[in-house]
Amino acid sequence: MKIHVLGYWGTYPAPGEATTGFLVETDGEKVLLDCGSGVLAQLFKLCGVESLSAVVVTHHHYDHTADLGVLSYALLKARVNQTRTTPLPMYMLEGPAGLMRDLRTEPLADVRRIDATDTVHIGELTLTFAPTVHPVKCLAVRFEHQGKVFVFSADSSVCQPLRTLAHGADLFLCEASMYDGEETVAKRAGHMTAGQAGQLAREAGARRLALTHYPHEGDLERLVAQATEAFGQPVQRLHTLDVLTV
Ligand SMILES: [Zn+2]
Numbered sequence: 001m002k003i004h005v006l007g008y009w010g011t012y013p014a015p016g017e018a019t020t021g022f023l024v025e026t027d028g029e030k031v032l033l034d035c036g037s038g039v040l041a042q043l044f045k046l047c048g049v050e051s052l053s054a055v056v057v058t059h060h061h062y063d064h065t066a067d068l069g070v071l072s073y074a075l076l077k078a079r080v081n082q083t084r085t086t087p088l089p090m091y092m093l094e095g096p097a098g099l100m101r102d103l104r105t106e107p108l109a110d111v112r113r114i115d116a117t118d119t120v121h122i123g124e125l126t127l128t129f130a131p132t133v134h135p136v137k138c139l140a141v142r143f144e145h146q147g148k149v150f151v152f153s154a155d156s157s158v159c160q161p162l163r164t165l166a167h168g169a170d171l172f173l174c175e176a177s178m179y180d181g182e183e184t185v186a187k188r189a190g191h192m193t194a195g196q197a198g199q200l201a202r203e204a205g206a207r208r209l210a211l212t213h214y215p216h217e218g219d220l221e222r223l224v225a226q227a228t229e230a231f232g233q234p235v236q237r238l239h240t241l242d243v244l245t246v
C-alpha cells in the first residue's frame with residue numbers, strides 16, 4: 001500500500017494546505033480516506049475523480065468532510081463529460097440530511113452506510129473499523145492488503161477499541177491534536193496529546209507511527225519529540241504529498 005498525504009491539519013487548513021485527507025493506493029485501487037477542506041486541490045495533483053475506487057469518511061466533522069459537496073460536483077462534471085459513468089462508492093456513517101441528499105442526487109455516489117462491526121472489501125483491500133471516543137460518532141479504520149496493515153485513528157481520545165484495532169499495525173497513523181500537558185482538554189474534546197498517541201501506539205505493538213491532525217499552535221517538532229519519547233522509536237511528521245509505503 002501507498003498512502004499519499006493530502007492533508008493533515010486539524011480544524012482548518014494552513015495556507016495552501018488541507019485538513020484531513022489521504023489517498024490509499026494499491027496496484028488496483030485508489031481509496032480517498034476523508035475529504036477535508038482543501039483535499040481535492042491536493043488530490044487533483046495526483047489523479048482525477050475518474051480514477052477513484054471509493055471514498056471512506058470516518059465522521060461528519062467539517063475538517064474531514066468539507067470537500068465532499070464539491071466532490072459531488074466534480075462527479076457530476078465527470079458524468080456529463082462521460083469520463084466517469086459509474087457511481088463512486090462512498091462508505092460512511094449516516095451524515096447531515098442535506099449532504100446525504102446531495103450525494104445521493106443522481107446516481108453520482110453510491111453511499112453505503114457503515115458501522116463499527118462491518119467488514120468492507122474494496123478490490124484486494126479489506127477494511128475493518130472501531131468506534132472511537134469523539135463528540136460525534138466516529139470510526140477508526142484498519143486497511144489490510146497482502147499481509148500488510150495500515151491503521152488510521154481518525155479523531156479520538158485514548159480508548160481500548162482503537163488500541164485493539166491498531167494491534168500489530170505496520171503503520172499506525174494517529175491523531176495528535178495537542179501537546180503533552182493538555183490531557184484534560186484533549187479528553188474533553190475527544191482528542192489525544194502527542195504523548196498519548198505514542199503510548200497508545202507502543203501498547204498496540206505498532207511497528208511505525210506517524211502523526212496527523214496537527215494543532216496550529218506551538219512547535220510541531222516538539223509534538224513529534226513528545227510522541228517519539230512515548231513510543232520509544234522515531235515518529236514521522238507528515239508533509240503535504242508525502243508518500244508512506246506499507
Ligand atoms: Zn472530529
Ligand SMILES: [Zn+2]
Pocket residue numbers: 010011020061063064155213
Ligand atoms: Zn478532525
